[in-house]
Amino acid sequence: MINSSIDQDGIATIEWDMQGHTQNILNDESIEAFGAAVSKALADPAVKGLLIASAKKDFIAGADLEMVLRHSEAEHVYSQMLEWHKLLRHMETAGKPVAAALSGTALGGGLELALGCHYRVAADNPKAGFGFPEVTLGLLPGGGGTQRVPRLIGIEAAAPLLTQGKRLKAGEALKLGLIDEVVPPGEERAAARAWLLGEGQSSARQPWDEEGFRIPGGEPSAPLRAKTHAVHAAPHRILVCLEEGARTDLETALEIEARHFANLVVSSEAKNMVRTLFFAMNEANSLSARPKGILTQKYRKMGMLGAGMMGSGIAYATAHAGIEVVLLDADQKAAERGKDYARKLLSKMVEKGQMTPQAVEAVLAHITPTTDFAALQGCELVVEGVFEDRAVKAEVTRKAEAVLQPDAVFASNTSTLPITGLARASRRPENFIGLHFFSPAERMPLVEIIRGDLTSDTTLARAMDFVKALGKTPVVVHDGRGFYTSRVLRAYLSEAAALLEEGVAPDLIENASLIAGMPIGPLALIDDVSLELMIKFAKQDKADLGSAYRESAIDRVAALMVAQLGRPGRKAGKGFYDYPADGKKHLWPGLAAHFPLKADQPTVEAVVERLILIQSVETARCMEEGVVTRPQDADVGAVLGWGYPSLRGGPIGWIHTMGVPEFVAACDRLAEDVGPRFGPPELLRAMMKKGEAFYHL
Numbered sequence: 001m002i003n004s005s006i007d008q009d010g011i012a013t014i015e016w017d018m019q020g021h022t023q024n025i026l027n028d029e030s031i032e033a034f035g036a037a038v039s040k041a042l043a044d045p046a047v048k049g050l051l052i053a054s055a056k057k058d059f060i061a062g063a064d065l066e067m068v069l070r071h072s073e074a075e076h077v078y079s080q081m082l083e084w085h086k087l088l089r090h091m092e093t094a095g096k097p098v099a100a101a102l103s104g105t106a107l108g109g110g111l112e113l114a115l116g117c118h119y120r121v122a123a124d125n126p127k128a129g130f131g132f133p134e135v136t137l138g139l140l141p142g143g144g145g146t147q148r149v150p151r152l153i154g155i156e157a158a159a160p161l162l163t164q165g166k167r168l169k170a171g172e173a174l175k176l177g178l179i180d181e182v183v184p185p186g187e188e189r190a191a192a193r194a195w196l197l198g199e200g201q202s203s204a205r206q207p208w209d210e211e212g213f214r215i216p217g218g219e220p221s222a223p224l225r226a227k228t229h230a231v232h233a234a235p236h237r238i239l240v241c242l243e244e245g246a247r248t249d250l251e252t253a254l255e256i257e258a259r260h261f262a263n264l265v266v267s268s269e270a271k272n273m274v275r276t277l278f279f280a281m282n283e284a285n286s287l288s289a290r291p292k293g294i295l296t297q298k299y300r301k302m303g304m305l306g307a308g309m310m311g312s313g314i315a316y317a318t319a320h321a322g323i324e325v326v327l328l329d330a331d332q333k334a335a336e337r338g339k340d341y342a343r344k345l346l347s348k349m350v351e352k353g354q355m356t357p358q359a360v361e362a363v364l365a366h367i368t369p370t371t372d373f374a375a376l377q378g379c380e381l382v383v384e385g386v387f388e389d390r391a392v393k394a395e396v397t398r399k400a401e402a403v404l405q406p407d408a409v410f411a412s413n414t415s416t417l418p419i420t421g422l423a424r425a426s427r428r429p430e431n432f433i434g435l436h437f438f439s440p441a442e443r444m445p446l447v448e449i450i451r452g453d454l455t456s457d458t459t460l461a462r463a464m465d466f467v468k469a470l471g472k473t474p475v476v477v478h479d480g481r482g483f484y485t486s487r488v489l490r491a492y493l494s495e496a497a498a499l500l501e502e503g504v505a506p507d508l509i510e511n512a513s514l515i516a517g518m519p520i521g522p523l524a525l526i527d528d529v530s531l532e533l534m535i536k537f538a539k540q541d542k543a544d545l546g547s548a549y550r551e552s553a554i555d556r557v558a559a560l561m562v563a564q565l566g567r568p569g570r571k572a573g574k575g576f577y578d579y580p581a582d583g584k585k586h587l588w589p590g591l592a593a594h595f596p597l598k599a600d601q602p603t604v605e606a607v608v609e610r611l612i613l614i615q616s617v618e619t620a621r622c623m624e625e626g627v628v629t630r631p632q633d634a635d636v637g638a639v640l641g642w643g644y645p646s647l648r649g650g651p652i653g654w655i656h657t658m659g660v661p662e663f664v665a666a667c668d669r670l671a672e673d674v675g676p677r678f679g680p681p682e683l684l685r686a687m688m689k690k691g692e693a694f695y696h697l
Helices: 028-043 066-070 074-093 109-115 133-137 145-153 155-164 170-176 188-197 233-245 250-265 268-285 309-320 332-351 357-364 390-401 419-425 457-469 485-502 506-516 522-529 531-548 553-564 604-624 631-641 651-658 660-673 682-690
Strands: 002-006 011-016 049-054 098-102 119-123 181-183 301-305 324-328 367-370 381-384 409-412 432-437 446-451 473-478
Touching: 002 028, 011 028, 011 188, 028 049, 028 074, 049 188, 066 268, 074 250, 098 109, 098 188, 109 145, 119 170, 119 188, 133 155, 133 233, 133 268, 145 155, 145 233, 145 250, 155 233, 170 181, 181 188, 233 250, 233 268, 250 268, 268 473, 268 631, 268 651, 301 309, 301 390, 309 324, 309 332, 309 357, 309 367, 309 432, 324 332, 332 357, 332 367, 381 390, 381 457, 390 409, 390 419, 409 457, 419 432, 432 457, 446 457, 446 631, 457 473, 473 631, 485 506, 485 522, 485 531, 485 553, 485 604, 485 631, 506 522, 506 604, 522 531, 531 553, 604 631, 604 651, 604 660, 604 682, 631 651, 651 660, 660 682
Parallel strands: 011 049, 049 098, 098 119, 119 181, 301 324, 301 381, 324 367, 381 409, 409 432, 446 473
Antiparallel strands: 002 011, 432 446
C-alpha cells in the first residue's frame, strides 16, 4: 500500500501503491499507513528529505467516496479530519524538506496532500488533471485545500478554482502557482530529488509559516458569499472557509474547514450527489447494464436519416468521434445545411484555439451529405431522426434496410413513440432499438436507450457501444409511451400547468422550481419545448389510446395558449413569456386575465413539494411497470436528461432521502388534497411494509 525506502543520499521515498485499486485513494487504511511512513522518516536522523510519489500512472485520485455514504456522525468526521491536518502540519513544520513527484492526475485530497509538501513537480502529461472537484459532489476540499490554496495563490484566484471544480492541465497549474515545476514524463522524481538535495535543504518551510506572511492580494474587496447560488450548500461553505480562514492563523483556519467539511459529509445533499453523480454515473459510463458475452462493436460508419437540428447534432458528435457519417435528407440543400451546422460549431472551436483548421477539415471530411439511400451501404448502424410521424418513419426504415447489411442496427431517435410499434415496419425487429438523444445533441451528455419487445441482447450491446464511442452516458429503459424521460418530464410540466389553472401566481411557480434546484422554470421550459409540440404529443396519444386517454392540465393549458391566444412558445416570440428584441424575457402580463390569481396563494414550500414529488411518483410508476429497472438509471437519466436537481439525488434518490414511509404519507396527503395523480404506486406500499429501501446507503 505504502512503499518506503531510503537511498544513499538520505532521501526517503514514500510511494503510494494501493493494491486492488486502479488508482490511489485516501481511506482509513492508506492514511494510517502513509502517516506511519512519514512519521518514521521525519524521526530518522539519517533522512535529509522526503519524496512523496506514486507507483501508479496517477498520483492520488482523492478520497474514498464510499466513506461519504457511510458517515452519519459529523463529530466523528471532524475528529478524523483534525488528525489528517495534524499529520500534514507535522510534515510541513518538522524541518525536513518534502517534495511531491506527480506522475499524473492529482485531484482533491491528492492535490491537498501535495500542497502539504514544500515543492511540487508534475510530469507534462496531457491526460493528467489537477484540481478540486469536491464541490461537484456537494463537498468541499477538507484536507486543507480551502486554506493552503488561497495562501498560495490568493483568495480571488482560489475562489473560482474551489467553487467550480475545474480541472487544470499541468501547465495551467504551474502558471497559477499550484505546482512549482513541470518536466517531461518520467523525470518528475529526479527533479524532485534534485530540489530536495539542493535548494530544499534550506527551504523546508511553507510560505505561510514564514514570519510576517500575508495572503497574496489580501482579503477580498467584496463579500465572496454573494457570488454563489443559495441552492447548493458546498460553494457557500467554501467561501465561508475562505473568508473566515483568511482572518486567522492556519491551525484555527483548518479547524474551521474541518467543521464545515464534516457538516457537508453527513448532509443528504452530499450523499445524494456522490451516489448519483459519482457511483451511478460511473456505472452507466462503464456500461454495467450491457449484456455479457457480446463482443464490443467498433464503429467505422453510421447513417443519420434527417438533417434537422437533432440529426445535424448527432452527425457532428459522431464525426467528432472519428466515425464516418452519411447524413441523409430528402433535400440535398437540407443535407448540406446539416454539414454546415458542424462547420459552424467547429469554427467556434478554432476561434477559441481549441482546434486547428486542419483538424476541422478532418472532422468535416467524415460527413457525407446526400439524398441517396444507397450511400448507407456499409453502415454498422443507422439512426432515424425524421418527423414524429409513424408513416414517415416506416418509409425511411424500409428504404434504409433495403441497402443495409443483415446485422446492421437500426435506431429511432423518437422521444415518445413506442419502439415496439415502430419496429413493425422493420424486416428484422430484433435489430431495432430506440436511441433518444437530447437537444442540442452535440452537447447533451445523455442518451436514453429504449429496448423494444423484440430487441435482441446483441442489438442492445452494440447500441451501448455506439453511445460510449460518442463519449455520452447511456441509460437503458424498456418500451412504453413516452419511455422514461419524456413521460416524467411531461408529468412535471403538467403539474406546473395545473398550478397555473388553480390560480397560483406564475412567478411563484417559476421561482419555486428554481429554489427546488431545477435549472429553469417549468413555464419557461414549456415555452422552449413549444406548446404546439405538447398539443401534437397529446393528439398522438389520443389517437393511440382512444377512450383510455386521460386529459391532463398541460393539454388544456396548451390548447388555450395556442388555439385561442396564439402564443405557441419561444420560437414565435410569445408563450407564457414575452421575448422582446432586447432578449430580456419576462412573464406575459396577460396571463392573469386567463388564469386569475386566487386570493390565498400557497407557500413556496407547498409549490416545491408538488413540483418535486410529482416527478418521483411518476418515476416510481415507471419502475413498477418495468420501464426502468434500476433506481440508479432513473436518477442518472433525470439529472442528465431534464436537469433534475442533483442535490436531491434524482427522483428515486429523493424518495430514499425522505424515506419510503414518509414519501408515501406525503403522496397520500397530496392525492387527497390535489388529485389522484399523486397516489403512490403499490410498489412503494409494498416496500414500506417490508422495510425496504431503493439504496443501501
